[in-house]
Amino acid sequence: MGNKNKTISFRVSQEKFETLREIAEERDLSLSAVFRDYVDLLVAHDGQVEVVPEHEITDSTDTSGTSFPPKVEVPKSFVREHERLELEAEHLREQLEEHKRYVTKLRQELDEHEDGEEVIQLEDLDGDEDEEEDPSYRIGSSFDESL
Numbered sequence: 001m002g003n004k005n006k007t008i009s010f011r012v013s014q015e016k017f018e019t020l021r022e023i024a025e026e027r028d029l030s031l032s033a034v035f036r037d038y039v040d041l042l043v044a045h046d047g048q049v050e051v052v053p054e055h056e057i058t059d060s061t062d063t064s065g066t067s068f069p070p071k072v073e074v075p076k077s078f079v080r081e082h083e084r085l086e087l088e089a090e091h092l093r094e095q096l097e098e099h100k101r102y103v104t105k106l107r108q109e110l111d112e113h114e115d116g117e118e119v120i121q122l123e124d125l126d127g128d129e130d131e132e133e134d135p136s137y138r139i140g141s142s143f144d145e146s147l
Helices: 014-026 031-044 076-116
Strands: none
Touching: 014 031
16 A cells, blocks of 8 residues: 555653643644654664753763764765765756756647647658558669569
8 A cells, every 4th residue: 555654642641741742842843743753763773762851962871881872973085975976966956957948848849830830750651551552762773674
């Protein structure tokens, strides 16, 4: 059936519900958006998500001694290459849009010309008549009529 959204329901105490609603209001989000973001984060990190207050983020460490959320250092060359590829992709998208506009313009011109005059396609001319009725032509100085 494809990609259908599923509903998850659970119960929380009134106090926790009010706290969650306050968090959502502070961030100008709906309560369901808060949960969707959390679930997306949980799925993206294969269940390795820890919810902590913002003031404790710098103090938080897991059992392996690394901080949460995990930090990865990326070489500048990778970042530059990524930015270059993003710019190239944007340029290609712009070229594609320009090409689509040009094709649309050509189709409109073709439609305008078709309205005013009859256009005969060469493919339509071929195959309508039998080959036996078509006279044969031979190019050259020696033409033998006995064939």
